[in-house]
Amino acid sequence: MFFTREERLETLRACRDCPMCHHTDAIAWVTGKETNTPRGRGMALWGLEKGILSWDDDGVSDILYKSLLDGLAQEWCDGNYDHDELVIDGRNRTLERGKAPLEVVQVLKNIREKGNPYGLKEGGIETLVKGCRVEKDPEVILFFGSSARIHRPEIIVAVIKIMSFLKIPFTFLDPEVDSGFLFYQFGDFKGAADYGKWVAGMIRRLETSKLIVLSASDYRMFTTRYSRFGSPLPKGMNVIHITEFLNQLLKDKRLIFQKTIKEKVTYHDPCHLGRFTDVVEPPRELINAIAGPYFIEMEWNRKRAHCCGGGGGISFTFPEISEKISRIRVEEALREEAKILVTSCPDCKQMLNRAIQPGEIEIKDISEIIADVI
């Protein structure tokens, strides 16, 4: 969708015959399969382009949906080809022909009908954080995201604790619904546009111009995808990731830490924050202020960080592969002998947390470690 026809064909021709980013594909590393490499996907798409393969053929949708869309292929590519956009375009074509995996159809249905991809009935933010209410004259909107609401409410607790401590009045959507990022990832462009318009409308009615986002994929959705899908947020709306917000307060000396961490801490860059939206240093400055010399980097960090295993929606479509990829990332942290693996996205925390053995390491969101030391 975001390519011109020429760009799409050029990218397709580049990927279908190229082995140069083969080793960056975590799914291919787990499965050992050529079909899960960027070249394999390029080959399949070319076959479809030329009619050697048909969209009805078995295996087409699996090849396109078994992709992390983590941006690492493009990052590695000296030709800077956007492999992920090619795959998303392929997913769109698959979905429109009714050939997407059943899990994809179900997840998008869940988001539309229940406001979260899991299809679970929710009780609202007040049921997660006792006594939490929308405040008068809010300065900021907090957007917690579905992963935090459903799986990682401790992150919401930590964020609210920080806001209350700083005496920053906040509001939030009540009930809060998903940002709709999975519509984009799964290739449902019409769904992304329709759903996004609805969410943007709700946010507009909050009449507050600063939107603080916790999840990296929600952040990417609001900052770069919404306007492309024609459902822009209100003019003048300032969308900021929580790490940027807190880092600014740290620099302004409004956020002061009373304690430090004295065990080895490492940091996982969420793909949609580090690689896709350049929010690389703010979380690091915060961790540095808390852990100083105990903060060590993993080998694959910043723009080259490996995915947590949640990319491309595969935790819904191919959960076993997703979990193996999460484990690989955890082992990278263990290799540095870190006791705490910090990340700045509830989705990433959820992915990494299910891949740890008891006692070997703790996975923490950055807001949790900050809440502990203020």
Added chain:
Amino acid sequence: MEKSLLHEMVKEEIQDIVGRDDIDFKEADKFCYASDFSWVHRVWVDRGLRPMMPDFIVFPESTEEVSRILKMANRHKISVTPYGGGTNPNGGTVPLYGGIVMDLKKMKRIIRIDETSLTVTAQAGINGQMLEWELNRHGLTLAHYPASEYCATLGGYVSTRGSGTLSTKYGKAEEMVLSMEVVLPTGQIIRTLPVPNHATGPDVFHLFIGAEGTFGVITELTMRIDPIPEVREFYGYLFESLEDGIEAGRRIMTKRIRPCAIRLYDAPSTIKFVKKVLGIDAIGSFMVVGIDGERSMVEVEKNEIKKICLELKAKNMGREPGEVWWKDRYKFYFPPFIPNLPTMFGTVDSIVTYDRIIDFYKAKKKAIEEGYKDWGATYTAHFSHWFPWGTMIYDRFFIEKPPQDAREAVELYNKIWADSVRVSIKNGGVINEHHGIGCKLGYLMPEQYGPTWNVLTGIKNLLDPNRIMNPGKLGFEVSEYTKV
């Protein structure tokens, strides 16, 4: 496409060996394995033509599973095509007769790093770059840097006798092997001798190196590794002529100085290369020389090399061109920098002794530029892997506007190759130096080997009586295979 009952029965037998997750048979999956990086296959698919498809792709996780699959394939007379990274440019990994593609990439364990003897033992399906990074963490290196490093596997390196950019010092992959575990085509698992140098008779080990999967499946290898050198430096020298450059390289190698790399570009590629890397125009024959190791040794060797180059009136271009080339050495394999369709191109590399190399180069150049003048064919060459007795020539032909029709393109392509290869053989060279034979060049093997071809075909028939291993490759006879 409706599958036959036999297909279902065979599928069940395979699943019984590898499990449900490690077998693929859907149309789209098979298509991904039906083409590789050979120009012939690429142009076929580019024009929308259907390539030869496999029937199954299997992903064994152990030597045992490999063995059971081969036994099963023998029973049914189904062909088996081993597959590592699939980066061969000569069609080595494409299945021509249906059957099973055996993708080794799940067999990727590093079994042991021996830091005393400096060896590594690993399963054959491990990705080259992943292996290198793991060794680096221990301060060690395989020092094998082919352009395919990000994709190719250890087994593939050795099966095709591949080269890397530092092979002049560290050897081709074939020279790094100590020992292998191989599954013979009939399913028997063997281990070669523990070391490659001995006085224990003619060695079976050599049969599998370069066999491109036709003599069995390599499942495990023990390779020599090296310490990461204290220093590694690259220098550029511009010679007035190719002859001077070749003589410089010859003197360096025959004085037994040990550069890690020598890359000498002929006049046309000098213009291209220097412009690309340094942004300046240069006329002559450009050489990049690399030296690595302990600092004290590097100082001595680089000065000896400088003396030789200056004796031959080279202009000293300093470190920058060499270092830039090393840093960007893989960049030129990414699109849009790499030669690509629609251009027709082929690397017709060969290797010959020093006494013949200049005439060899001239003959090969003439064969392309005069023989295919009507097509506007151009020819470039550089000399990138040097040996004590000779150097390889990495030469390429280009035709910017090949036929649009796939069949015509393939016909022209094969004709150019046959002509070029016959010039190589006639002038004391070989069919190929490090890209392998695959399916494209197999028919020329009897011309190369002459009466000794019977020795190779005899061994093939002995090891693979049903001729199921990678049929259609290396020029060996094929059989009739069961259609599943």
